[in-house]
Amino acid sequence: MELLHHEHRARQKSGRVGVLCAQCGEDLYMPEWSEWLDNARVRHLWTCEACGYAFETTVRYAIEVDTAA
Secondary structure: OHHHHHHHHHHHHHOOOOEEOOOOOOEEOOOOEEEEEEOOEEEEEEEOOOOOOEEEEEEEOOOOOOOOO
């Protein structure tokens, strides 16, 4: 699993889009589905065509705070 972690960091630096399968390391480019959880989080379900493994990721966005009020 450590090897996949280092490979993922290298891909982030190269600007590649997508994620790696958490089981086999295959490139995944589009989630099966996505859903908004609230105004700052989106959950994605990924399914690997190579090995059949399914897993979820959550993306968190920074919330802008209006300090003028």
